[in-house]
Amino acid sequence: MTHAPHAPQHGDTRHGHGNHGHGNHGDDLQSHAQPGQAHHGHTRSDLEGQAEILDLDAEVLAEHITDITTWLPLNEPPRHIVDLGSGTGAGTFALLEQFPDAHVTAVDSSAGHLQRLREKACARGVEDRVRTVQADLDATEWPDLGVPDLVWASASMHHMADPDRALRTVRELLAPGGLFAVVELAGFPRFLPEDAPEGRPGLEDRCHTASESYHAEHVPHRGADWGPKLTAAGFTLDGDRVIDVNIEGSRSEAVGAYALGSLQRLRGSIVEVLSPEDLTALDLLLDTDGPGSILRRDDLAVRTERTVWAARRPN
Numbered sequence: 549m550t551h552a553p554h555a556p557q558h559g560d561t562r563h564g565h566g567n568h569g570h571g572n573h574g575d576d577l578q579s580h581a582q583p584g585q586a587h588h589g590h591t592r593s594d595l596e597g598q599a600e601i602l603d604l605d606a607e608v609l610a611e612h613i614t615d616i617t618t619w620l621p622l623n624e625p626p627r628h629i630v631d632l633g634s635g636t637g638a639g640t641f642a643l644l645e646q647f648p649d650a651h652v653t654a655v656d657s658s659a660g661h662l663q664r665l666r667e668k669a670c671a672r673g674v675e676d677r678v679r680t681v682q683a684d685l686d687a688t689e690w691p692d693l694g695v696p697d698l699v700w701a702s703a704s705m706h707h708m709a710d711p712d713r714a715l716r717t718v719r720e721l722l723a724p725g726g727l728f729a730v731v732e733l734a735g736f737p738r739f740l741p742e743d744a745p746e747g748r749p750g751l752e753d754r755c756h757t758a759s760e761s762y763h764a765e766h767v768p769h770r771g772a773d774w775g776p777k778l779t780a781a782g783f784t785l786d787g788d789r790v791i792d793v794n795i796e797g798s799r800s801e802a803v804g805a806y807a808l809g810s811l812q813r814l815r816g817s818i819v820e821v822l823s824p825e826d827l828t829a830l831d832l833l834l835d836t837d838g839p840g841s842i843l844r845r846d847d848l849a850v851r852t853e854r855t856v857w858a859a860r861r862p863n
Contacts, residue, residue: 599636599664601813604806606638608850612791613638613702616856617646620729621786626650626698630721632685633704637665639731643700644674653679653693686710690717697723702731706772715781722861728783730774734853736814737793739807741847745840748829755811755830758818774857783859790855797848804843806850808834811842 606613625647631640634654643652656662662680669675683691686709699718708714718728736756743749775785797803812834819827832840842848 598658599661601806601809602635602638602661603664604802604809606636606641607802608795608800608806609638609793609854610642612793612854613642614646615791616729616731616789616854617642619789619856620698620727621858622698622727623725626696626727628694628696629653629698629700630655630693630696632699632701632718633707634661634665634680635703636661637668639700639702640665640678641668641672641674643698644677650698651677651679653681653696655681655683655685655693657682657684685714690721693721695723696721697726699726699728700731701729703733705730705774706732711772712777712781715777715783719782719861724861724863726861727786728778728859728861730778730857730859732774732855734790734855737806737810737850737852739797739803739811739842739848739850740845744845744847745829745833748826751826751829751833754826755814755818755822758821758826759814778857778859782862784862786858786860788855788857790853793850793852793854795850797846797850803848803850804845807848808836808842 627650629643629647629650629652631637631643631652631654634640634656635658637654640652640654643650654662654665656665659682662682666675666678666680669678681691681693685704699722701718705711705714722728736759738752738756740752742753745751775788778785795803797807811830815830815834822830832838833842835841836843
């Protein structure tokens, strides 16, 4: 929930106020993973699938995550960072790389995601700079997370049952003058050209439309403008930024796997409302052994936006 988020020509960067919302990631693919939130009713295979998507998200959007960490309007390099809804560590490792003297407390509700994060930390030789905390951020009381000077929440805030309360909790958590970075992915990524697939052009648009009512019910805070919410919670807004994401599939084999996994998860929320013809066309794309598999296409891209709001706790 997490670690949803996103530069060099992976997309132009512009400043502005995004009505983004990772929740807008259609809900994003991590809306299904819900980093940082309770995983009620999820099976082991569900969580493993979520972890794989989170790992692909980190790989495909790595440049955009780095772009955001370099933009953050910090007074000085942070020493203690809290990553809320860390997932499998996309933000955690980007922050550790950007701030080599910092330690990160990674918070997520999934023990499996945190185990995966710890394994990555060991493989990278930074295990002494990472602390993991399993917690449900919808709980009234949060565990002791120390006094960070930077809190990072990528693709997690829109999953909160009471985000306004969560924002106030973060404000109390931060050191005076500390920074809170809220990162959200604007809409479920688009992968296919508008005229695809052959015989059912515009399929992806119709899938997105079919998912809107589902996500409006299950993720009501997706698409929120977090600026006013942060101000209402007592923060001073230091700025926001919108980063266009447009990654050509030819640049990375991971894009195909990312598209496959993302559309598989999207299918789960629209299977009851999609037309039979569109469902058949979608299943042909998701059939990895078939001639119409999305993995066989050479025209894939990742198109979306990532928005970051930077807000400061007053001294």
